[in-house]
Amino acid sequence: MAKVRGAIVVDIEACKGCEICMVTCPNQVIGMAKEVNGKGYHYAYMENPEGCVGCANCAIVCPDGVITVYKVKLKQENEKTR
Amino acid sequence: MKELKLLKGNEAIAEGAIRAGADAYFGYPITPQSEVMEYLMAERPEQRTGMIVLQAESEVAAINMLYGAAGTGKKALTSSSSPGISLMQEGLSYIAGAELPCLIVNVARGGPGLGTIQPSQADYFQATKGGGHGDYRLITIAPASVQEMFDFVALGFELAFKYRNPVMILSDGLIGQMMEKVELSEQKPRATEFDQSWATTGTPANREQNVITSLDLDAGQQEVHNKKLQAKYKKIVENEVRYEEFQTEDADYLFVAYGSSSRICQKAMELARNKGHKVGLLRLISLYPFPKDIVRELSFRVKSILCVEQSAGQMIEDVRLAAGCEIQIEHFGRMGGMIPIPEEVLEALEQKLIGE
């Protein structure tokens, strides 16, 4: 059970589709879109969003700084009921 | 009471820099101008005024240190002699392109190549036509005495900051090495407040970033920048012409000369006048902008002109361009470090102009 959930927002038009974020993601969250952006690049997106833990590894290796990262700590089920 | 001091021309540059309130000097030793840095190092201007003096690893480094320092908005200068000034041409082009106010002193010597260490005026083209790549000009002023070596440092800085343009003091080994009495002006404080609107000082929250560069990859923008530079040079040409006339009122013959040659011409003029020849002297102070209006005016009044330069004839091209009529314009000069004596100049006058 994940204790944290994360999400990324990709600046689609600034993404150059280099795929470095994709291979960096520890949970294989990121994929490259089949569509292209205005420059013709297949841009990064969350293919498996539920796997994201907000570690920001993708964002800090992104050469173009196009990724913004969010993270929330989830309360445990038993904590809620107590 | 005036403060007087016996100084070498090169020392006068150094003392002039300290007293003009300069912030930094960067240089590299080369004969015949090494006394500039030697004097500065001995004077400890960092204690007198807080001025920085640094010996660079080359003229290339020195001119780029000057670029960096000038880009901070502070008063900086360098000095060298002909071969070193050639090495600086790359940096000078960047400085002109980036519109950085600073001062470059050339205590010229004979060339081409390593040439010789004796005085020469063969760097006229390089100093007045740009020198490096691209369309640019240095404001060029030529001192003819040790006093002027001192005075022109302050004048040079004034012009540099007025136009945000590099200024060159074009001297030579004769003026640089000779000693004369100099009346020293009072110490100007180093500026603590100056125009930082364009300078790199670190970006405060209340303004956008300042960038010093000569680069614009957009050809259209680069042309706009070039037009701006040309408009500035036009203003300089309109406002900064400087020259001196000696006995031109009744002159039949005219010497045109600058720097050390103008000193020699003064004596030659005296000798000529003693022999009954009505000779005048036009001594150019600003070489860029070239005093073309006065040359034109005098060309209508005199019979012929002798350009005296320690070169194969460089300034003479500008004199010919400026002359307003078909008048005889001759060259006399020595080269490679040879200094003409007044009698030689008189002889040239008599042979080439008067026809004796």
Add this chain to the structure above:
Amino acid sequence: MDIKDIIKPENLVYKKTSLMQDKALSYCPGCGHGTAHRLLMEVIDELGIREDTIGVAPVGCSVLAYDFMDIDMQGAAHGRAPAVATGIKRCWEDKYVFTYQGDGDLAAIGTAETIHACNRGENITIIFINNGIYGMTGGQMAPTTLDGMRTSTSPYGRELGSMGHPIKMTELIAQLPGVHYVARHSVHTPRAVRRTKKAMFKAFEVQKERKGLSFIEIVSNCNSGWKMTPVKSNEWMEENMFLYFEPGDIKVDGKLVEKKKIK
């Protein structure tokens, strides 16, 4: 939990620093320059020294660095950045001054300026991007091009006998007493990025304490010049560049570090 509930300002953990200008970088996809730029701006941002920092841009791919870094900067002639930085620093002793230079700029045409700024112990920081090639001019051989590496001016591979050896500028300058801190890192993995950023913090700290010159080499990729995909170029970099240009601290606190590999 819905993604909309995660993407809220209070949950933000990483965002590009505002000191990077809001415009597309001119670098090729996957190029390490972008990451190095951003790290440098993050460090200046986090130290709160924008108002006291002046950068010097080189000639090469990062010639337009000032179009991306939103701080006061000067563009230097090719190789002259350390001299320009010297001029700035001597006039603004209390400000932070850095140069950002590539291998052609720093290790070929600017060798003299680099060595002498280091030797004088100028209190500046040099960020040296080494990708073993001239990127901007189209992939020519650089002073740091590896043995046998193909470039447009060494199309059959660099031949050491006639073309010389790849130069280890970083080890060379580390020998100089004026140099206080020297490290070689990269920016191709999260771990490498964190190490590089830490090194940059240290470099500015050294500058603040006026202990001498700080020098960080960033071994980087040039996927266009190397003719590889970005991901492949990073692998190639690890497998080849790192063997010759070994990452790690080289000089710390003015003392040369005994070799130890980091994985």
